[in-house]
Amino acid sequence: MQPDALQSPARRTLLRGQRPGRDPASGSVAVVSVLDGAPGRLHADRDQPHPNGELALGQGKAQRGQAAARWPLLAVLGVQAALSLRLVWSNTAFQDEALYLRAGHLEWAHWLHGAQIPDFPSYFSGAPVLYPPLGALADSVGGLAAARILSLGFMLAVTALLWTTTRRLFGQRAALLAAGLFATLAGTQFLGAFATYDSLALFLLALAAWLAVRSADCQPMARTTLLVLCGMTMAVADAVKYATAVLAPVVFVVAALAVARRHRGVAAALAALTVLCSWLSLIVVAVVVGGHQYWLGITTSTLDRPPSNVSADVILQRSYVWTGLILLLAVLGALLAIRSKERGRFIPAVLAAAALVIPAEQARLHTTVSLQKHVVFGAWFAAIAAGYAMARLSRVDPGRGWAPVMALPIAASTLFGSIGQADGLYRVWPNSANVISVLRSAVRSHPGNYLAEDYDVEAYYLRSQVPWQHWSSTYYFRYPGVGTGASAYRAAISKHYFSLIILDFGDTAGTDREVVSDMDRAGGYHVLAKAGAFTVFASQAPTRSALAGRSRDSR
Numbered sequence: 001m002q003p004d005a006l007q008s009p010a011r012r013t014l015l016r017g018q019r020p021g022r023d024p025a026s027g028s029v030a031v032v033s034v035l036d037g038a039p040g041r042l043h044a045d046r047d048q049p050h051p052n053g054e055l056a057l058g059q060g061k062a063q064r065g066q067a068a069a070r071w072p073l074l075a076v077l078g079v080q081a082a083l084s085l086r087l088v089w090s091n092t093a094f095q096d097e098a099l100y101l102r103a104g105h106l107e108w109a110h111w112l113h114g115a116q117i118p119d120f121p122s123y124f125s126g127a128p129v130l131y132p133p134l135g136a137l138a139d140s141v142g143g144l145a146a147a148r149i150l151s152l153g154f155m156l157a158v159t160a161l162l163w164t165t166t167r168r169l170f171g172q173r174a175a176l177l178a179a180g181l182f183a184t185l186a187g188t189q190f191l192g193a194f195a196t197y198d199s200l201a202l203f204l205l206a207l208a209a210w211l212a213v214r215s216a217d218c219q220p221m222a223r224t225t226l227l228v229l230c231g232m233t234m235a236v237a238d239a240v241k242y243a244t245a246v247l248a249p250v251v252f253v254v255a256a257l258a259v260a261r262r263h264r265g266v267a268a269a270l271a272a273l274t275v276l277c278s279w280l281s282l283i284v285v286a287v288v289v290g291g292h293q294y295w296l297g298i299t300t301s302t303l304d305r306p307p308s309n310v311s312a313d314v315i316l317q318r319s320y321v322w323t324g325l326i327l328l329l330a331v332l333g334a335l336l337a338i339r340s341k342e343r344g345r346f347i348p349a350v351l352a353a354a355a356l357v358i359p360a361e362q363a364r365l366h367t368t369v370s371l372q373k374h375v376v377f378g379a380w381f382a383a384i385a386a387g388y389a390m391a392r393l394s395r396v397d398p399g400r401g402w403a404p405v406m407a408l409p410i411a412a413s414t415l416f417g418s419i420g421q422a423d424g425l426y427r428v429w430p431n432s433a434n435v436i437s438v439l440r441s442a443v444r445s446h447p448g449n450y451l452a453e454d455y456d457v458e459a460y461y462l463r464s465q466v467p468w469q470h471w472s473s474t475y476y477f478r479y480p481g482v483g484t485g486a487s488a489y490r491a492a493i494s495k496h497y498f499s500l501i502i503l504d505f506g507d508t509a510g511t512d513r514e515v516v517s518d519m520d521r522a523g524g525y526h527v528l529a530k531a532g533a534f535t536v537f538a539s540q541a542p543t544r545s546a547l548a549g550r551s552r553d554s555r
Helices: 009-015 059-088 095-113 131-170 172-183 186-191 198-215 220-240 242-260 265-290 292-303 312-339 347-365 371-396 402-426 433-445 455-461 486-494 509-522
Strands: 018-022 029-033 449-452 471-473 498-503 525-531 534-539
Touching: 059 131, 059 172, 059 186, 059 402, 095 131, 095 455, 131 172, 131 186, 131 198, 131 371, 172 312, 172 371, 172 402, 186 198, 186 312, 186 371, 186 402, 198 220, 198 242, 198 265, 198 371, 220 242, 220 265, 242 265, 242 292, 242 347, 242 371, 265 292, 312 347, 312 371, 312 402, 347 371, 433 455, 433 498, 433 525, 433 534, 449 455, 455 471, 486 498, 486 509, 498 509
Parallel strands: 449 471, 449 498
Antiparallel strands: 018 029, 498 534, 525 534
16 A cells, blocks of 8 residues: 555545545535534535535646636626726716715825815715725826726725635635626626725725635634734725625624634634624724714714615615525525535525615615615625525536526626616716816806805816815805805805806705796896706806805815
C-alpha cells in the first residue's frame, strides 16, 4: 500500500470510513461521512465549497474548475452592465441625484476653501460626508454619466459578492443561479444607473454579509477579526444610508447560523454577539461625533418619519411585482432546506424573510417612497435562498443539461418583465434638458433669486452660474418679516423677490397654483418659455431688494 501522503484525496477519505455522495444544492459529487455521528451531512469538494468540505479532487483540477466557474459569472456581470448602461444616458438627473451630487461638490468646497454650505446633516437620510463627495468626484470627471457608472461599479460588485457568498453556502450551481436572478432584477438595473447612495450602501451591506459567512471557515482569531470587520462594515453601510439598519438583524442571524454549521452553539452565539457589539460601538461613536444635527437628520428622515396614507395592500403588491420571482423561489428554498437534515437548514428561511423586512416597514409607514430601491436590499439576501432552491430543483438532471432549463425563468423574467419595469422607473421624472437650456441664458438676463419646485435639478446643472443661496423651493420658503407658508410666497412675489419662477405642477401642484395667482395679482410677471412639463415665468423688472434678498432656509 502506498504511504498515506502519496494517496489521492478521494482514496484517503474512503479509507477513513466515508463514502461518495451528492450535494443536494449543487448536484456535485461530494463525500458523505458515516463516522462523524451525523449521517446525511454533505461535504462539498474544492470546486463546491462547503463548511464541512474535504478535498475530493486534485489540487490542479480544483484550480482549473474554479477558473472555469468564473466565466459564467463574468457573463452574468456583462448582461447586468449592459442592462444598466442602456439607462445611463436615457434621462436627465432625478431630484435625489442632483441633490446628492450638488451636496458633494459643496462639501468639497467647504473642505478645501471653507465655503458656506447648507445644513445637510439635519435633513439628509444618509451622512452627507460619505457618498456625496465620492459621487461628486466622479461627476467632476465625466458628469452625471460618470456618477451613474460609479453606481454600476458598486452594483456589479454587489452581484459578485452574492455569487461568492452563495457559493460558499450552497455551492457553485446555486451561486450562478442566484447571481443571474439578482442581476436581471428591475431594481438592480435601476440602481446600476442611479447616482445616489443606495448602490454604495448595498455594496457595504453585501460585503458585511460575505464577511459573516466567510468567517465560519476560519480559526477563532481570524474568525473574530472578520466578524468585527463585518459589524464595522455594517455600521458604515448604515451611515451611508440610515434605512439600511433595518436589515442589520439579518446579518447578525446569518453570522450565527453560518458559524453554527461548522462549530458549536457557543461559537455561534459569540459570532452574533461580536458582530452586534462592533456594529453598535461604531454606530454610537459616529452619532456622538456627528452631534445634534446628524441625530436630527437620523430621526426626521428615518426613525421618526411621518406616516403617509398609502394602503398596505398597495405597498405589498408593488413589492411583489418587483421581486416576486425571487421571493417565491426563496420561500421554496426555505421549505426544501427545513425538510432536510443538513446543518444550517434554517439559513434559507432567514434569507427569504429578509425580502419581507422592507415591505413590512414601509407598510407600517404607509409609504411607497423609494420602495422600488429599498426592495433590492432584501432581494439580495432572498436571491441566495432562491439560488439554493433552483439548484435543488436542477437535480432532476445531474449533468450539464440543467443550465438551459434553469436559465429559462431568468431569461423570461428579464425579457418580459424587468426590462420594461426598469424603463418605467427611469421615466418617472420629467426630462429637464430643454428647461435647463432655457435657464442657462435666462439666469444671465434675469439675475437674482429663483423659485422652483424641485430646484435641486436646476441648481445642479447651473451650479457654476448661480450660487446655492439664490434658490428657493415650493416645498418650504421663509420670507423676512412674514414667516413661512402661502403668505411668504405672496409677499415675496409682490415685491418681485424672484427674478425667475419655474413650475411643473407636480408634487406641490397646489402651491404652484397659488404662486400663479400671486403673480397675477402682483403683475409684472410673464411666461418666458414652456419647456416640456416646465413653465418658466420671468419678472420684467426685478427690484434691487430682490437682487440682494436673503435665501430661504434649507428644507
